[in-house]
Amino acid sequence: MSxxxxxxxxxxxxxxxxxxDARAGDIVVADVDFVMGQDGTSPLAIRALENxxxxxxxxxxxxxxxxxxxxxxxxxxxxxxxxxxxxxxKKTGCAVYDVGEGVCHQLIPEKGHVVPGDLxxxxxxxxxxxxxxxxxxxxxxSTDGAAAMAxxxxxxxxxxxxxxxxxGELKPGVFSKDxxxxxxxxxxxxxxTYEAIEFHGPVIEALxxxxxxTMSNMxxxxxxxxxxxxxxxxxxxxxxxxxxxxxxxxxxDADATYVxxxxxxxxxxxxxxxxxHAVDNVSPIEDVxxxxxxxxxxxxxxxxxxxxxxxxxKILEGRxxxxxxxxxxxxxxxxxxxxxxxxxxxxxxxxxxxxxxTPGCGPCVGTHNGVPSDGENxxxxxxxxxxxxxxxxxxxxxxxxxxxxxxxxxxxxITDPRKYFEGGER
Amino acid sequence: xxxxxRAFKYGDDINTDYIISGKYKxxxxxxxxxAVHAMEELDPGYYDKVKPEGGFLVAGKNFGMGSSREQAPLxxxxxxxxxxxAKSFARIFYRNAINTGLPVVECDTDLIDDGDELELDLTGGxxxxxxxxxxxxxxxxxxxxxxxxxxxxxxxxxxxxxxxAL
Numbered sequence: 001m002s003x004x005x006x007x008x009x010x011x012x013x014x015x016x017x018x019x020x021d022a023r024a025g026d027i028v029v030a031d032v033d034f035v036m037g038q039d040g041t042s043p044l045a046i047r048a049l050e051n052x053x054x055x056x057x058x059x060x061x062x063x064x065x066x067x068x069x070x071x072x073x074x075x076x077x078x079x080x081x082x083x084x085x086x087x088x089x090k091k092t093g094c095a096v097y098d099v100g101e102g103v104c105h106q107l108i109p110e111k112g113h114v115v116p117g118d119l120x121x122x123x124x125x126x127x128x129x130x131x132x133x134x135x136x137x138x139x140x141x142s143t144d145g146a147a148a149m150a151x152x153x154x155x156x157x158x159x160x161x162x163x164x165x166x167x168g169e170l171k172p173g174v175f176s177k178d179x180x181x182x183x184x185x186x187x188x189x190x191x192x193t194y195e196a197i198e199f200h201g202p203v204i205e206a207l208x209x210x211x212x213x214t215m216s217n218m219x220x221x222x223x224x225x226x227x228x229x230x231x232x233x234x235x236x237x238x239x240x241x242x243x244x245x246x247x248x249x250x251x252x253d254a255d256a257t258y259v260x261x262x263x264x265x266x267x268x269x270x271x272x273x274x275x276x277h278a279v280d281n282v283s284p285i286e287d288v289x290x291x292x293x294x295x296x297x298x299x300x301x302x303x304x305x306x307x308x309x310x311x312x313x314k315i316l317e318g319r320x321x322x323x324x325x326x327x328x329x330x331x332x333x334x335x336x337x338x339x340x341x342x343x344x345x346x347x348x349x350x351x352x353x354x355x356x357x358t359p360g361c362g363p364c365v366g367t368h369n370g371v372p373s374d375g376e377n378x379x380x381x382x383x384x385x386x387x388x389x390x391x392x393x394x395x396x397x398x399x400x401x402x403x404x405x406x407x408x409x410x411x412x413x414i415t416d417p418r419k420y421f422e423g424g425e426r
Numbered sequence: 427x428x429x430x431x432r433a434f435k436y437g438d439d440i441n442t443d444y445i446i447s448g449k450y451k452x453x454x455x456x457x458x459x460x461a462v463h464a465m466e467e468l469d470p471g472y473y474d475k476v477k478p479e480g481g482f483l484v485a486g487k488n489f490g491m492g493s494s495r496e497q498a499p500l501x502x503x504x505x506x507x508x509x510x511x512a513k514s515f516a517r518i519f520y521r522n523a524i525n526t527g528l529p530v531v532e533c534d535t536d537l538i539d540d541g542d543e544l545e546l547d548l549t550g551g552x553x554x555x556x557x558x559x560x561x562x563x564x565x566x567x568x569x570x571x572x573x574x575x576x577x578x579x580x581x582x583x584x585x586x587x588x589x590x591a592l
Contacts (some may be wrong), residue, residue, distance in 0.1 A: 147584060387467055
């Protein structure tokens with residue numbers, strides 16, 4: 001073995017993109033493989049490019065803007081911002097994903113824009129989602145995004161990495177959302193600030209690619225810069241038919257240096273719920289069961305994928321949403337909506353009483369599609385429950401898995417979903 | 427650059443939705459209009475208190491956690507916030523602040539009380555609590571960020587150098 005310590009996934013991806021021997025703590029200027037902005041952030045990036053005097057993006061095939069957060073537009077101000085994005089697309093030739101295409105963090109990987117081994121930045125904090133696909137992806141602000149769109153590169157501090165290994169196996173009725181909420185409860189909202197996380201272990205390997213994306217999506221909720229996983233045959237299979245880029249999977253060296261290592265036994269984890277108003281205010285579901293709810297949300301970049309809709313449809317098949325509950329479903333993309341129609345999940349959910357909204361962010365960020373009223377409790381599959389997050393600072397947001405949301409909307413109160421899963425009884 | 431103003435003190439883990447709620451950030455790209463909602467979820471009087479004379483926003487750990495919205499530092503700038511002083515910052519907010527020209531300073535904010543008169547000399551790296559008559563140590567900016575701030579932010583850096591010159 002070489003006397004120099006091995007590298008983490010982050011160190012390897014930065015080394016390859018900066019052309020240096022990048023180590024944690026180094027400042028590097030690295031080439032980016034893709035740059036994305038959404039409708040809350042692209043307008044400021046477009047303005048920053050104008051202020052820089054930049055007319056073109058570095059490569060129109062490597063830039064996309066997505067209308068998902070407030071889409072279709074509920075206000076004339078938003079309509080003007082959307083127009084600005086469409087005009088930017090026409091001027092620069094970059095991809096524009098318009099109303100109804102879906103949420104950016106589903107579209108960017110779904111369209112094959114990033115593949116294992118890539119480095120990309122997005123003007124949205126949940127850009128860390130593609131870590132599940134072995135992409136070093138991280139959220140930046142609009143001015144950083146503009147600089148990356150102009151130059152095809154950005155400066156980075158190579159992060160230290162925290163290694164989280166999930167041992168054991170997932171119990172019936174328990175999902176990847178529960179695993180990541182549990183982690184947030186353990187390490188707190190700043191538990192990994194400035195660091196990358198690498199997720200490892202048999203539990204991660206057993207998860208589907210979609211379920212892995214749920215976990216990487218929430219890496220930012222503990223302050224992390226990225227939530228990385230290794231690429232395996234499932235990852236590569238997921239990419240079949242999604243564009244022509246060639247994956248270049250990156251695995252950490254066996255002697256890589258980690259700032260911290262944490263082992264979690266998944267076998268003892270049941271459904272978890274994050275209570276208002278912090279993502280690390282996490283309890284086992286037993287502690288919050290029976291809390292009345294007025295609204296349930298299934299969707300978002302965290303849990304709006306086909307598997308999530310399938311889980312909810314399985315629970316709601318032949319059952320009805322409680323009469324005191326609004327159940328809002330936002331598939332993460334048009335592709336997922338079509339697949340869910342094909343599979344019958346949409347039929348099941350709507351027949352049970354769900355209100356289906358446009359593929360995109362749904363009511364998560366308080367712009368449209370279901371702002372709760374004063375004093376109401378919401379159970380949501382989203383990633384944030386900050387006070388005011390859904391547009392009303394007098395509402396209370398609880399976060400859980402798609403199964404927990406589905407079980408809860410039937411009874412009108414927070415409900416343990418394990419009773420719907422064979423062997424899931426506690 | 428020397429800045430003087432009063433301290434307006436808040437707690438730990440102040441997230442970007444508290445700095446500017448998502449329900450406002452999508453309405454417009456007019457930061458001056460949006461700034462009246464700065465810090466509204468935590469302190470609805472923030473803008474009216476800070477705007478006339480300016481102020482230092484003083485906080486605990488992990489200031490600016492959450493979203494990547496650059497509207498967060500921008501509404502603070504437009505509400506006449508001279509700088510943010512905190513024990514630590516969330517990563518994206520920290521970069522956004524430097525890029526947009528909002529000074530951010532890591533220091534032991536337990537030493538500062540709400541209402542204290544502060545003087546910040548960014549060039550000399552000195553923070554003075556005039557009310558208490560003490561100097562407070564501040565953590566220097568990473569060299570790359572100091573260079574960006576010296577150039578006037580990332581946009582100005584690009585205009586000056588035609589790209590990254592770090």
